[in-house]
Amino acid sequence: MYLKPMELALIGAQESFPAMHARCSSAQAKLALTCSRITCTKTTRHPRSAPKSFDPRLLKLIPYIGEGLSMYACTAGQYLFPLYESLNIYFGDLHWWPGDSPFEVIVGAILTQNTTWHNVEIAIKKLKAKELLHPGRLMETEDDVLAELIRSSGYYNVKTRRLKSFVQYLCDEYDGSLDRMFAEDLWHLRETLLRVKGIGEETADSILLYAGEKPVFVVDAYTRRILQRHGFSCKDAGYGEIQALFMTNLPNNVPLYKQYHALLVNTGKTFCNKTPRCEGCPLGGFNACLNERSLAAV
Numbered sequence: 001m002y003l004k005p006m007e008l009a010l011i012g013a014q015e016s017f018p019a020m021h022a023r024c025s026s027a028q029a030k031l032a033l034t035c036s037r038i039t040c041t042k043t044t045r046h047p048r049s050a051p052k053s054f055d056p057r058l059l060k061l062i063p064y065i066g067e068g069l070s071m072y073a074c075t076a077g078q079y080l081f082p083l084y085e086s087l088n089i090y091f092g093d094l095h096w097w098p099g100d101s102p103f104e105v106i107v108g109a110i111l112t113q114n115t116t117w118h119n120v121e122i123a124i125k126k127l128k129a130k131e132l133l134h135p136g137r138l139m140e141t142e143d144d145v146l147a148e149l150i151r152s153s154g155y156y157n158v159k160t161r162r163l164k165s166f167v168q169y170l171c172d173e174y175d176g177s178l179d180r181m182f183a184e185d186l187w188h189l190r191e192t193l194l195r196v197k198g199i200g201e202e203t204a205d206s207i208l209l210y211a212g213e214k215p216v217f218v219v220d221a222y223t224r225r226i227l228q229r230h231g232f233s234c235k236d237a238g239y240g241e242i243q244a245l246f247m248t249n250l251p252n253n254v255p256l257y258k259q260y261h262a263l264l265v266n267t268g269k270t271f272c273n274k275t276p277r278c279e280g281c282p283l284g285g286f287n288a289c290l291n292e293r294s295l296a297a298v
């Protein structure tokens, strides 16, 4: 019999949280796993729908999801939904990517290469103050003036050229119109974006997903590290392989892709840095393939 990942997680989690049973006064504990939330009810008399507000007891269930699933799931793809659930419960809706317009998101995607978001924010603020978050006005700005405004983001001369290369491409191909650009077929647009100097796969996909609302998964260093540490991808897996893992096992859904990427980045920053802090991490229960060797290797 084929069981969907959600069903696998539900069965696994139910069988692996005896501690919750013991703590509940009634004999029955129920775990309902849905795409967006988990609820645990003590008795069958509880309402069927999940509570509207967040229930802190849910955090206690997080480790059991991965633990339970590991008994049943056998492919990396089957872990992706439960993994998302655990992170989503822990971090909540992250509302990524900040930006008042698609062009601002694109500028942010280019400026964030090799630097922190805090440094990008300073640069964006300065560009905004000069009303330069507009393709035409940005293009007319002298290189040295632009470089000074984005200095906080590092590699400011290189990034000045990258911003201008993008705007030049936008003007040449789409008369400067982002609406026209994003009306293109996703994969054709991705291919042409990758020809723009300084735009690699992660930047192109960030632009497509967060500025263009196109259903494409963004793979970054944190995603690679987390998957690799859990044994869901090998060390040499390419960008396309990891992207395909997500895109073939998850629904083609823009909000889901946005939130999932944001959750992985948050996990990486909070727990899964060079030295992992597995204790307390919402993915601590997904330890089927987690071992000292994989932790040390990344």
Ligand code: SF4
Residues within 6 Å of the ligand: 226, 229, 230, 267, 271, 272, 273, 276, 277, 278, 279, 281, 282, 283, 284, 285, 290
């Ligand atoms: S910190 Fe540990 S449990 Fe958390 S994602 Fe990294 S390797 Fe996994």
